[in-house]
Amino acid sequence: MERRSFLKGFGVAAACAVALPHVASAADEKKVVGPNEMNYETAVAAITGGKAVTPSAKVKMEAPEIAENGAVVPVKVTVTSPMTQKEYVKAIHVLASKNGNVRCANIYLTPANGEAFFGTRIKLGGTQDVVAIAEMSDGTFLSTKQNVKVTIGGCG
Amino acid sequence: MKTLIKIKPKTYAAGDIVKVDFMAMHPMETGMRKNKDTGALIPAHYIDEVKFMFNDQLITKMVIWESLSVNPLMSINFKVPSAGTLKVIAKDNKGQSVETTTAINPKG
Numbered sequence: 001m002e003r004r005s006f007l008k009g010f011g012v013a014a015a016c017a018v019a020l021p022h023v024a025s026a027a028d029e030k031k032v033v034g035p036n037e038m039n040y041e042t043a044v045a046a047i048t049g050g051k052a053v054t055p056s057a058k059v060k061m062e063a064p065e066i067a068e069n070g071a072v073v074p075v076k077v078t079v080t081s082p083m084t085q086k087e088y089v090k091a092i093h094v095l096a097s098k099n100g101n102v103r104c105a106n107i108y109l110t111p112a113n114g115e116a117f118f119g120t121r122i123k124l125g126g127t128q129d130v131v132a133i134a135e136m137s138d139g140t141f142l143s144t145k146q147n148v149k150v151t152i153g154g155c156g
Numbered sequence: 157m158k159t160l161i162k163i164k165p166k167t168y169a170a171g172d173i174v175k176v177d178f179m180a181m182h183p184m185e186t187g188m189r190k191n192k193d194t195g196a197l198i199p200a201h202y203i204d205e206v207k208f209m210f211n212d213q214l215i216t217k218m219v220i221w222e223s224l225s226v227n228p229l230m231s232i233n234f235k236v237p238s239a240g241t242l243k244v245i246a247k248d249n250k251g252q253s254v255e256t257t258t259a260i261n262p263k264g
Contacts, residue, residue: 036187036200036221036222071225071226072225072226073225083235096223099223100186100188101186101221101222101223102223103221103223104220104221104223104224105218105219105220105221105223105224105230106218106219107216107217107218107232108216108217108218108219109216109232110214110215110216112210112213112215112234112235112237113215113216113232113233113234113235114173114233114234114235115173115233115235116233117175117231117232117233118230118231118232119229119230119231119232120224120225120228120229120230120231121224121225121228121229122223122224122225123184123186123223123224123225
């Protein structure tokens, strides 16, 4: 029963795409993979517009090292910033590097937030890096990443 | 779409930073899952935009993808400037939209 409810709730089927029967035409193939497929490099380029992303200790991510259930992985991102009109965090982007669609959430913050924080629960198709990219008001991009081992990944 | 806003902690003063939790009851279908009986793909159905407004001023805008878990939780921090109304507008990719409001009453 536990397995059944897990399968029911588990939606990220990035790994599923491999198991699905092969289709003849390219158009059909697109449907099988899903409408929002995007790989990690394309997603990062879309966010930064080609600018460099610097790994920084200012961006902190809280995520489990081992997630038993890939369907619900809690992720919390905090960015150290005074959050004033002059200097604040413009956006936090959360990416799951090996999901079919790596983009999870783009959070556009304002100084009214007081503190740059974002917490959510994401789905992971398998063991992979979860990446957080923070866009600062001065135009720089800072990032951090954490590897999350998913015990029950893919389609079980 | 059932939604819920929680402010933590429950009592706060003006100028304090509080945590705002927004929860929505939503299937968050990825579009990659199959119907077990028919084998047909279940169409993608997920929340794609969430806006947090305080007294009609935008605080945070979120662009969400299907990678968020079923019944997603989104939490942000918010510096309470004064009393007012916090409104959260969530929209999914089928055009369904829901507005949730909660009163902000700083004490002390």
